[in-house]
Amino acid sequence: MRPIISVLSALVLVVLAVVPFAAPWLQFVLTLAMANGMVALGVAILLRAGLISIGHAMFFAIGAYCIAFLSRLGINEFLVLLVLGTMGSAIAGLIVGAFVVRYRAIFFAMLNLAISMVVYSLIAKMYSVTGGTDGMALQTPTFLWIPLEKPGFDHVLYYFSVALMIVLGYLVQRYWKSPLGYALSAIEGNELRLEYLGVSARSVLLAAYVVSAALSGFGGVIAGSAIGHVLPDFGYWITSAQFVLIAVLGGIGGAAGPFIGSFFLELLHSASVNLTDAWNLITGVALIVVIVFLPSGLYGLIRKRRRSAS
Amino acid sequence: MSHPLLEAKDLRIAFYGVTAVDGITFQINEGEFVAIIGPNGSGKTTFLNLCSGYLKPDSGEVCLDGISITAMAPRSIAHRGIARAFQIPQLFLDQTVLDNLLIAMAAKQGIWSWFESLGAGRRREEAMELLALVGLQDQAGQFADALPEGKRKLLDIVLALALKPRLILLDEPTSGVSSIERFALMETLMKALRQAKVTALFVEHDMEVVQRYSDRVAVWDAGRVLVQGPPSEVFKNAEVLHKVVGV
Amino acid sequence: MLGLIIPLLVDSLTSAALIFFVAVGLTLVFSVLRVLNVAHGSFYSIGAYVAASLCLWVISAGLSPWLTFVALLASAVILAALLGPLVQSTLIQWTLGKSEAVQILATFGLFLILEDLQRIVFGVSSIAEDTPMTLLGVTSIGSVTYLNYQILLIIAAIIVVFGLRMMLVKTRIGKLLSAVVFDREMALSVGINTKRLFTFAFTLGVFLAALGGALAVPTSGAAPGLGAETIVLAFAVAAIGGLGQIEGAALAAVIVGLARVVAIYFAPQLEAVAPYIVMLVVLLIRPYGLFGNDQARRI
Numbered sequence: 135m136r137p138i139i140s141v142l143s144a145l146v147l148v149v150l151a152v153v154p155f156a157a158p159w160l161q162f163v164l165t166l167a168m169a170n171g172m173v174a175l176g177v178a179i180l181l182r183a184g185l186i187s188i189g190h191a192m193f194f195a196i197g198a199y200c201i202a203f204l205s206r207l208g209i210n211e212f213l214v215l216l217v218l219g220t221m222g223s224a225i226a227g228l229i230v231g232a233f234v235v236r237y238r239a240i241f242f243a244m245l246n247l248a249i250s251m252v253v254y255s256l257i258a259k260m261y262s263v264t265g266g267t268d269g270m271a272l273q274t275p276t277f278l279w280i281p282l283e284k285p286g287f288d289h290v291l292y293y294f295s296v297a298l299m300i301v302l303g304y305l306v307q308r309y310w311k312s313p314l315g316y317a318l319s320a321i322e323g324n325e326l327r328l329e330y331l332g333v334s335a336r337s338v339l340l341a342a343y344v345v346s347a348a349l350s351g352f353g354g355v356i357a358g359s360a361i362g363h364v365l366p367d368f369g370y371w372i373t374s375a376q377f378v379l380i381a382v383l384g385g386i387g388g389a390a391g392p393f394i395g396s397f398f399l400e401l402l403h404s405a406s407v408n409l410t411d412a413w414n415l416i417t418g419v420a421l422i423v424v425i426v427f428l429p430s431g432l433y434g435l436i437r438k439r440r441r442s443a444s
Numbered sequence: 445m446s447h448p449l450l451e452a453k454d455l456r457i458a459f460y461g462v463t464a465v466d467g468i469t470f471q472i473n474e475g476e477f478v479a480i481i482g483p484n485g486s487g488k489t490t491f492l493n494l495c496s497g498y499l500k501p502d503s504g505e506v507c508l509d510g511i512s513i514t515a516m517a518p519r520s521i522a523h524r525g526i527a528r529a530f531q532i533p534q535l536f537l538d539q540t541v542l543d544n545l546l547i548a549m550a551a552k553q554g555i556w557s558w559f560e561s562l563g564a565g566r567r568r569e570e571a572m573e574l575l576a577l578v579g580l581q582d583q584a585g586q587f588a589d590a591l592p593e594g595k596r597k598l599l600d601i602v603l604a605l606a607l608k609p610r611l612i613l614l615d616e617p618t619s620g621v622s623s624i625e626r627f628a629l630m631e632t633l634m635k636a637l638r639q640a641k642v643t644a645l646f647v648e649h650d651m652e653v654v655q656r657y658s659d660r661v662a663v664w665d666a667g668r669v670l671v672q673g674p675p676s677e678v679f680k681n682a683e684v685l686h687k688v689v690g691v
Numbered sequence: 692m693l694g695l696i697i698p699l700l701v702d703s704l705t706s707a708a709l710i711f712f713v714a715v716g717l718t719l720v721f722s723v724l725r726v727l728n729v730a731h732g733s734f735y736s737i738g739a740y741v742a743a744s745l746c747l748w749v750i751s752a753g754l755s756p757w758l759t760f761v762a763l764l765a766s767a768v769i770l771a772a773l774l775g776p777l778v779q780s781t782l783i784q785w786t787l788g789k790s791e792a793v794q795i796l797a798t799f800g801l802f803l804i805l806e807d808l809q810r811i812v813f814g815v816s817s818i819a820e821d822t823p824m825t826l827l828g829v830t831s832i833g834s835v836t837y838l839n840y841q842i843l844l845i846i847a848a849i850i851v852v853f854g855l856r857m858m859l860v861k862t863r864i865g866k867l868l869s870a871v872v873f874d875r876e877m878a879l880s881v882g883i884n885t886k887r888l889f890t891f892a893f894t895l896g897v898f899l900a901a902l903g904g905a906l907a908v909p910t911s912g913a914a915p916g917l918g919a920e921t922i923v924l925a926f927a928v929a930a931i932g933g934l935g936q937i938e939g940a941a942l943a944a945v946i947v948g949l950a951r952v953v954a955i956y957f958a959p960q961l962e963a964v965a966p967y968i969v970m971l972v973v974l975l976i977r978p979y980g981l982f983g984n985d986q987a988r989r990i
Contacts, residue, residue, distance in 0.1 A: 186795050188729075233971070236978060239791035240727040241934075244926045245974075248967050251923045255963040313550035314558040316539075320547055323536035330496070330534070331551035331607060332522035338555070371919050375803055382796060412811060418803030425796050426785070 143390075150296050154289055161292050165360045167393075167400035168295040172353035174380035174392035175306055176346030181381055182310065183339060184322030186243045188374050189250030192230075193347040195257060195369030197223040197354025202270040202364045212275040212291075212359065219358075220351035227347020228340070235339040238325075250374060258366040269365035272358060288360065295356055299393055302349065307389040309345070318342050350377075372414060379417050382424055447510045449474040449643050450526075450611055455494055455504035464490045465501070466667035472611070477634065477644045479654040479675075482664030488647045489531060491664070492613045495645075496528040497521040508611070527609035531616050531647075533600035537589035541580060541599055544588055545571045548606035571606075577636050578602055578629070593620035594629075601633065605642070612637065614646035618653055626650065630657050655679060697835045699952060705841040705910075707948025708848035712903030713921055714928035715851065715940045716896035722872045722935030723892040726783060729798040731900055732922025733805035734774065738901030739913035740809060742766040743818040746908065750822060759822045763909075767902035775894025783893060784886065806918050817914035824909035844906055851899070852941050859937075868892060872935070900925075927970040933983025942981060 154161045173194050180187050200222035201215040209215065234245050257264050264270065274284045282290065309315045317338045320328045325335050358364045367373060380399055384391030403413065410416070448471035455468045465487045472478050480488050493499040495506055497518035506514045513521050522528075536544050546562050549571060563571075575581045578598050583591060588599060597620050604612055617633065618626045634657050637644050648654050654661055655675045662672040663684050671681055678684055713735045721727050745762040782801055786794040827839035859865040867888055871878045879885060904913070904921075928947050932939025947966045954965040961968075973981065 181792070184790070184792055186792055188795075188799060233975070240795055241930070243795050244727065244729075244923070244930070248923050248927055248970065251919075252964045252967045259960055259963070308561075309558045311561045312558040313547070313555050313560070313562055316543070316547050316550065316562050317555045319539070320536050323538050324534055327534040327536065327603070328547075328551070329517075329519045330522055330528050331548050331603070332519045333551045333555050334519055371923075375799065378796070378799070412807045414803040415807035415811075418800040418805075418807070421796055421800035421803070422782070425793055425800075 147296075147300075151293075154292060161288065162360060163400055163404050164397070165288070165292050165295055166357055167396045168299050169353040169357040169360065170377065170380060170400065171299065171384075171393035171396035172302060172356070173350040173377045174384065174396055175302065175389060176349035176353075177377050177381040178384070178389075178392050179306065179309075179318070179342050179346045179349070182315070182318045182322070183342065185238065185339070186378065187246040187346070188243050188371070188378055189246030189248070190346070190350050190377050191369045191371070191373035192250035192253040193223040193227055193350035194354040194357070194373065194377070195253065195364075195366070196226045197351030198358035198364040198368050199257065199264065199270070199354075200351075201355050201358055202272055205272045205275070206270065210273055210275050211279055212277045212287075212294075215275055215359070216352070216355050219355040220348050223351025223354065224344055224348040227344045227350075231340045231343035231347070235336050235343055247371060247374070250369060251371060254366055254369040254371075257369055264366070267366055269363055271363050274362070275359060284362065291356065291359055298352065298356075302352065303389040303393065306349075310389065314338065314341065375414070375417055379421050382421060447507075448472055449476075449509065450495065450645070451507045451510075452491070452495070453505040453507070455491070455501045455506065457490065457494065457499060457501045463667050465494065467504070468667070468669060470662065470669060472643060472645055474610075474643055475641065477637070477657060477659045478646070479658035479661045480645065480647045480664055481649070481651070481654055481661060482670070486664040487667040488664050489615055490667075492528070492615055492645070492647060496526055496613055522607060522609075525607075525610035527604035527607040527612045529597075529601045529604045529612065529614045529617065531619070533593075533596040535588045535596060535599055535603070538587070540585055540587055541575065541591070542568075542571055542584040544599060545574060545602060545606055548603040552607050574602055574606065578632055594622065594625060597621060598629065605636070605640075608640070609642060611643045611645065614644060616647055616649060618648065618650050626653060627656075651679070694834050695956075697832065698837060699956065701837045701841050701845075702955075703949040703952040704845045704848075704945065705948070706951050707944040708844040709903055709907045710924055710928055710947060711848050711941055711944035712851065712906065713900045714925045714932070714944055715855065715937055716899035716903075717922075717925045718929040718932065718935055718940045719855070719899070719937065720893055720896040721929070723868055724783065724787065724889050725875070726786060726794050726798065727926070727934070728783070728801075728893075728896070729795065729922060730778075730802040730805055731896065732920070732925055733802055733809070733918040734770065734897045734900035735904035735907075735921045735925075736913065736917035737774075737805065737809055738767055738770055738904030739908050739917060740813045740818065740904075741770055741901070742905030743820045743908045743913045744813070746820040746822060747818070750820075756822050756826055759820075759826070763823060763905040764902070767898055767905050770901040771894050771898035775897040776890050778897070779890045779893040780886075784889070787889075802918070802922065809918065810915060813913070815915055817912050818908075819912040821909045821912075838910075840909055847906065848941075848944075852937065855937050864888070864891060924966055927966045930980050930983075931970050931973045933980030936980070936982040939980060939982035 150164070153164060173190060176193070177187055177190050197219045200219040204215055204218055209218070230249055234242055234249070237245060258267055260266065274282065274287050276282065277287060277290045317328065317333055321335050321339065328335055354368065357368070376399070380395040381392055383399065384393070384395030450472040452468050452470045455465050456463070457465045468491065480491070482488055490499065494501055497513070497516055497520070501514065504514075505512050508521075508524055508526060513524065536547060539547065543562065546567060549567055550562060553567075572581055572584065575584055578601070580595065580598055580602065583595060588596070591599065597617065601614065601617060618629060621629055630653055658675055660672060661675045661678045663670040663678060671678060671684060713732065716734075717728065717731045720731070742763050745766050746759040749758050749762050750756065778801070782797055786797045824838060824840040827843065829836050829838055859869050867883055870883065871885060871888055904917075924947075928943045929940055931946065932941070932943035947969055950965040950969050951962055954962040977983075
């Protein structure tokens with residue numbers, strides 16, 4: 135089983151590497167897919183503890199808007215923007231997380247949704263600061279302080295995203311196999327037992343929440359940079375729904391899952407954009423189909439494959 | 445030893461107007477195996493819940509090593525050295541037996557490591573040793589939800605032991621275990637506890653187990669301690685025999 | 692001063708009334724079925740669209756304008772009868788007993804589907820239809836004017852609060868519902884037909900949400916995106932009152948209505964976020980809402 139995965143992964147990487155030359159029209163779509171995948175990875179982290187955030191688009195938006203503000207202030211180096219934008223999302227994650235990790239199940243889900251709607255409203259209404267529904271434009275950033283034209287930057291961004299995706303995927307995979315990752319699963323398994331073993335479920339969850347917010351920040355920065363413009367829609371509930379669907383779709387594949395789900399969905403979206411407008415309908419149906427027809431339902435999908443750690 | 449390991453001072457708690465624990469003052473000394481017996485509803489499990497932080501008393505105090513733990517959260521109490529095994533085994537049913545124990549051991553050693561794997565270092569071997577101690581080593585790879593009731597109880601106890609506690613609270617350790625296996629379990633358990641120098645407080649309904657494995661028996665009735673002492677004495681007491689054993 | 696307080700009160704209570712209808716449906720369904728239906732807000736918005744369309748038809752068919760009131764009520768009834776049992780017996784019933792994650796995702800999926808269906812059926816523009824409101828006219832007390840329609844809404848809400856409580860306490864089905872809410876396992880073991888009860892409760896919830904949407908049409912019309920705004924607001928109100936608490940939802944609706952209207956009068960940019968600020972403050976002090984409680988695990 136193992137060698138097949140390695141071969142497949144290598145193939146995928148080769149394909150990704152040649153896309154900008156072989157199929158340049160896919161480069162933009164794939165960059166966005168990778169950005170979405172990062173956010174979905176964040177959502178998947180919380181799913182490990184049985185918690186669904188249907189408001190994670192807020193951290194995606196915060197990351198994107200952070201770099202828009204920084205760009206307006208004259209900070210234009212991509213790597214700096216990446217770090218600062220992600221930190222912005224992480225800090226927001228810390229603040230929101232401190233409140234929401236006291237809750238579970240539907241309360242957790244709805245609180246995340248409610249807070250994200252507040253963030254969305256604020257962004258959409260504060261025209262003078264955020265440009266309201268017009269959004270904000272970004273200058274093409276420099277990379278490693280080398281100035282680039284947009285097409286050149288887009289190439290660099292694409293390859294950078296592939297590299298970042300691999301690094302983040304690896305780190306999250308390690309996280310999931312570590313004691314802290316198992317503690318996260320244990321919260322869904324038996325939170326009471328975990329507390330009686332001396333572990334603070336809230337602290338474990340808060341750490342996970344901040345990490346997931348940071349991942350969403352990475353996604354927001356990359357998406358914003360790729361599009362060159364940020365809009366309040368980045369934080370809309372529909373966007374959150376997409377991230378949830380991707381996370382659920384990709385559930386089985388460990389840390390690679392969200393990216394696989396994201397590629398699949400993004401390509402599907404591009405292919406069908408001329409056919410239908412009812413993307414929410416499709417997302418909703420897909421969500422229900424996935425959770426109904428998977429053999430052990432969502433439980434088996436998101437949670438551990440029945441395979442021990444040791 | 446200047447003070448007892450665990451001391452309850454005038455503990456009182458009532459639910460919906462019914463007093464469950466009525467001014468209990470009780471001590472457990474280091475190294476003792478103390479059994480609590482009594483009719484159902486006499487407040488035994490409530491007492492365990494008060495000692496492990498699940499419940500807060502209406503009045504009174506619980507002290508560990510002289511320090512009041514009454515207001516502490518269960519996880520702080522766990523850190524201080526009291527481990528709890530439950531009447532209904534509290535396991536991570538979606539993990540394997542071995543992983544259940546590894547999580548417990550990681551919790552003891554520090555759950556905040558995210559870069560090493562769950563079974564890193566010697567942890568896996570130590571876990572297998574602990575499982576072997578109670579005869580669960582063959583079930584290591586099974587998922588906890590596939591275990592029969594008796595084995596689940598064992599696993600629950602082993603998880604508590606993984607904390608290397610000073611005091612372990614056992615809630616009916618032999619319930620769900622067949623009478624044949626009962627003594628084997630207690631024999632192994634008590635030997636392991638003595639070896640690790642763990643003090644034990646256990647609620648039990650099986651009088652033979654109590655007689656054989658406890659240093660001191662406390663008879664509970666309607667939220668109060670009726671009588672306590674070595675098993676040989678207590679079981680001669682007519683009132684005890686009547687109320688608890690039903691003779 | 693009076694010139695400020697009366698409109699403030701009337702506006703607040705009107706706003707409270709509308710949000711109460713949808714919030715109480717949400718909280719009722721939660722207390723009986725233990726499912727928080729993320730798609731609940733969509734019933735409100737579909738109710739609004741259907742009611743608006745029906746009213747427009749009444750007018751264009753040349754019927755008496757007073758029939759628009761009937762249209763409002765009828766649309767809620769029709770929707771509840773059509774969608775309630777359908778959704779409950781298919782999706783909701785399937786999610787019962789499954790993990791909460793599944794329930795959330797299933798109802799979220801339904802929400803997404805309903806949002807797009809609305810867009811496909813009713814289009815992307817808003818519909819305005821204010822006949823019922825203009826028919827009732829206005830009342831003036833001194834320099835203060837308010838719409839009689841607002842009073843109608845408030846009265847309707849009060850009727851619903853008392854009606855629900857009466858139903859739960861006095862009617863047979865109400866007592867069965869209370870039994871299921873109080874101790875579900877016991878109710879099941881005693882042989883109560885929970886499936887029928889659940890269908891009833893869920894349909895009632897749909898009715899209340901659709902009614903809220905219908906009654907809101909004369910003052911605010913029907914617009915896209917209403918479903919999403921409504922579910923979050925309904926949740927905020929239900930959470931403030933305590934999930935499952937009917938009177939809690941009423942009190943919470945009043946508080947939120949007041950907060951929104953005060954914001955509109957004094958700080959309009961905060962109007963949309965006012966309810967959530969209230970929710971966050973209340974939850975920080977009482978994590979399960981004003982009258983809510985946590986379900987402790989027995990060990």
